[in-house]
Amino acid sequence: MKSDPAVPADQVNLLRQQLILAQVRIMELEDGRDELQPRLAGLEKLLTAAQDLTDLKLQEAAHLEKVRADLQTQYEHLRHMQHVTNEALNASRAEVAAHSLGKVALLSEVENLHTLTRQLADTTRQQLERISSLETAHRAALAESATRQERIAQLDAEQRAMKSSRSWRWTAWLRSLERVLGGRKP
Amino acid sequence: MNGTSAYRLRGEIEGPRPLRARDGLVVVTGWCLVEGDAVSPPVRLATTAGNLALYRRIKRPDVPGQPALTECGFVIEGRLPPGVYVACFQAQLPDGRWEPFNTLSLVVDARPFAAGIESPSTTGKVSRRVHVEGWAIAPAQPTRELTLRYGHQEIPCDLDRPRADMPAAYPEAPHAGRSGFKSRVILSAGRGPLRLKAKLADGSVALARTSLEIDVPTDEHHDARIDFGATRIPLAATRNAALPAPTVKTDRPLNVLFILPGSFASNSALHVAALANELSRAGHDCAVAVAHDPETLGHHVAPLFRGLLHREAASGVTFANGRGPQVVHAWTTRENVRVLAEKLRADHGAQVVVHLEDNEQEILALSLGRPAGELEKMSAAELDRLVPPDLSHPRHGRDFLARADAVTVITDKLRELVPAGRPCHTVWPAADARYFFARTRPDDFRQTLDPGPDASVLFYHGNVHAANAAEVRELYAAVLQLNRNGLPVTLIRTGLDQVDFLGALAEEVAPHVLSLGQILHHHHLPPLMALADIFVQPGASDAFNDYRFPSKLPEFFTLGRPVVLPRTNLGSQLRHGIDAYVLERADNAGIAAAVTELRRDRALHARLSQGALAFAEKHFSWPRSAEALAKFYAALPA
Structure with missing residues (x-):
């Protein structure tokens, strides 16, 4: 610097000049700082506001997400219910189909039964007729039986009369001997 | 985006996205039409802060799907309060309903402070010494003070001058009508753009x-010889490119509370801050309590510890893990430190380590202006009355030391004061490696300082107080002596003078001393220190110096210049002619002789510059000091 004729030769002035230039630089830096600080503060405020807005939107998004999740759950539940209902419907349909088949079978069975009933009625009628004839026969048999019973009673009376007769008693020894010797019952 | 009613709405916003209203003025362009309708619908911008109406229509032949050429283009313009909005663009359908066709975010900036100059001119260069007039307005609030700034000048202005034209331009500002100003004085010498x-x-x-x-x-x-357009010669403010390796993390982190007797602006605070930073890097949790001025923590670059006041600490200190301090490191036995440390020991059951960095009794004697022996004989009541909170009480200090769990000392000589059997560890100070490292001399700037080719610059930083006044005076006397001897020497001095130590010497030595006052930020010192050729620590072996370790010494050594110092404290461990220039007494004559020899013998100067760096490399390291201190803490008996 000393060789530069533009600068003062005096050492104090040289140093003072450098101090002034340093002060100039300090003031420039201070001004730079003072320019940046409000901008930074403004940006801080905006950032805070943006963050608040973001938070609000996040809350809304969270709420909507919750609503969506609830709807999804409801949808899943409804789908499940639909599935269950379908299953039940299918089961019912199958059951109805099975019942229809059963009904046909039953109808057929009923028809068979009707046929059988008719046959049974015929058989019953025939049986009744037979029973009637048998009853007639039975009555005749009973009448004959009574007749024969009377005869038996008559014969029994006659037998008892015979066995209580003196002649029967006097011939008893002969019948015993016959049993011993002949081995036959009387 | 299209509407969803029976009318089919089409539209687009074409302004630069995202929408941003600089200076509070919202200007949005776009187009909108109802399909099949030959008439373009009215549009508006709806926000929570109000609606902005259509400002202008534009014919848009480029928009397809128009039944006929319509003015479907639009401009919406207006002002909204600063903020962030959801901007809903709506169009009015033929049935009268307003329906949105687009929704975007909109950021509105505040209208900034603005100013205009009207006298002496609105633009160009002003070389005359005149008043400056104009207007200045911050729309959101009134202006309390206004200054003109250019070059190194700052000129205050008178405010509240009437301006009839401004309310129209700033209708939202009730104070616009009085936004005129005039500089209080005419322009002073200086050069630069006006702000x-x-x-x-x-x-x-x-x-x-x-x-x-x-x-x-x-x-x-x-002076007319001062050229405001000259080139400024900057002092390099670089950082060290070769920083030490990161500290190894501990697996047993401790909660450590340091208690300082003063503020963060003291030399002791530099040591504590460096140790606390290194301990924090190693994984310990550190806090530092100061007696006053907690804002001075701002003087430290990126502290990794918490700062608090004594009175805050007294009500309990909780660390990040929810617990109290495990180690309370009381920095000296000074009364305010002792009282707080005793309370925290009682409250938290913490181990108390006391750090000694001075002969406290000698400092008390020098501060009170009474011999140490006399103080020893005083009654306890008399001492209680005499000893201020920031000095050490002879008896309470001794008792405090006796009750300490351990003691650290800055120099081994202080071990003489440690009670027998008490664990003791020496913590050497260092220099902040981020800023203190070998720096080359900024010769361009030196030319502004040097009165001649053989000129020398010495540098001394630190306050002058009762304890060191006599020895700093010797340094000033040496500077004067050297200049008288024909060796031009300038002393750059920083720090405050707490006592008048020069007396009659002041006037004579003044031309050779550049006093820069207190440099608040310690890391601003190294670029100034780099201007020096030699560093001098004045003094001699005595009851004060033998028990201290001047904290500037590691900083001297790390800069890579010869260090002239007395054979006391650190000087007693250095090799003269290898590590430093060691004098029996660093007084006027000794310093003058040493500086003369170092200026004459370039080889010795170079050798001692290298010797200083080598010694610093080997002995001064905050990471190493902190690591050793952490081991000492860990080894303390439970």
Whole structure:
């Protein structure tokens, strides 16, 4: 610097000049700082506001997400219910189909039964007729039986009369001997 | 985006996205139409802060799907309060309903502080010494103070001058009608673009640049030989490119509370801050309590510890893990430190380590102006009355030391004061490696300091107080002596003078001393220190110096210049001619002789510069000091 004729030769002035230039630089830096600080503060405020807005939107998004999740759950539940209902419907349909088949079978069975009933009625009628004839026969048999019973009673009376007769008693020894010797019952 | 009613709405916003209203003015362009309708619908911008209506229509032949050429283009313009909005663009359907066709976010900036100059001119260069007039307005709030700034000048202005034209331009500002100003005085010598700096009602500061260039070459305070357009010679403010490796993390982190007797602006605070930073890097949790001025923590670059006041610490200190301090490191036995440390020991059951860095009794004697022996004989009551909180009480201090769990000392000589059997560890100070490292001399700047080719610069930083006044006077006397001997020497001095130590010497030595006052930020010192050729620590072996370790010494050594110092404290461990220039007494004569020899013998100067660096490399390291201290803490008996 000393060789530069533009600068003062005096050492104090040289140093003072450098101090002034340093002060100039300090003031420039201070001004730079003072320019940046409000901008930074403004940006801080905006950032805070943006963050608040973001938070609000996040809350809304969270709420909507919750609503969506609830709807999804409801949808899943409804789908499940639909599935269950379908299953039940299918089961019912199958059951109805099975019942229809059963009904046909039953109808057929009923028809068979009707046929059988008719046959049974015929058989019953025939049986009744037979029973009637048998009853007639039975009555005749009973009448004959009574007749024969009377005869038996008559014969029994006659037998008892015979066995209580003196002649029967006097011939008893002969019948015993016959049993011993002949081995036959009387 | 299309509407969803029976009418089919089509539209687009074409302004630069995302939408941003600079200076509070919202201007949005776009187009909108109802399909099949030959008439373009009215549009508006709806926000929570109000609606902005259609400002102008534009024919848009480029928009397809128009039944006929319509003015479907639009401009919406207006002002909204600063903020972030959801901007809903709506169009009015033929049935009268407003329906949205687009929704975007909109950021509205605040209208900034603005100013205009009207006298002496609105633009160009001003070289005359005149008043400056114009207007300045911050729409959101009134201006409390306004200054003109250019070059190194700052000129206050008178405010509240009427301006009939401004309310129309700033209808939202009730104070616009009185936004005129005039500089309080005419322009002083200085050169640079004119700026206006305002202090606003809420205390904030705003700045506006103008297109006016001030170039006033001289005035009654500025010599015409000073060239405001000269090149500024900067002092390098670089950081060390070769920093030490990161500290190894501990697996047993401790909660450590340091208690300082003063503020963060003291030399002790530099040591504590460096140790606390390194301990924090290693995984310990550190806090530092100071007696006053907690804002001085701002003097430290990126502290990794918490700062608090004694009175805050007294009500309990909780660390990040929810627990109290495990180690309370009381920095000296001074009364305010002792009282707090005793309380915290009782409250938290913490181990108390006391650090000694001075002969406290000698400092007390020097501060009170009474011999140490006399103080020893005083009654306890008398001492209680005499000893201030920031000095060590002879008896309480001794008792405190006796009750300490351990002691650290800055120099081994202080072990003489440690009670027998007490664990003791020596913590050497170091220099902040981020800023203190071998720096080359900025010769360009030195030329502004040097009166001749053989000139030398010495540098001394630190306050002058009762304890060191005599020895610093010796340094000043040596500077005067050297200049008288024909060896031009300038002493750059920083720090405060707490006592008048020069007396009659002051006037004579003044031309050779560049006093820069207190440098608040310690890391600003190294670029200034780099201007020096030699560092000198004045003094001699005595009851004060033998028990201390001047904290500037590691900083001297790490800069890579010869260090001249007395054979006491660190000096007693250095090799003269290898590590440093060691004098039996670093007094006027000794210093003058040492500086003369170092200026004459370039080889010795170079050798001691290298020797200083080598010694610093080997012995001064905050990471190593902190690691050793952490091991000492860990080894303390439970």
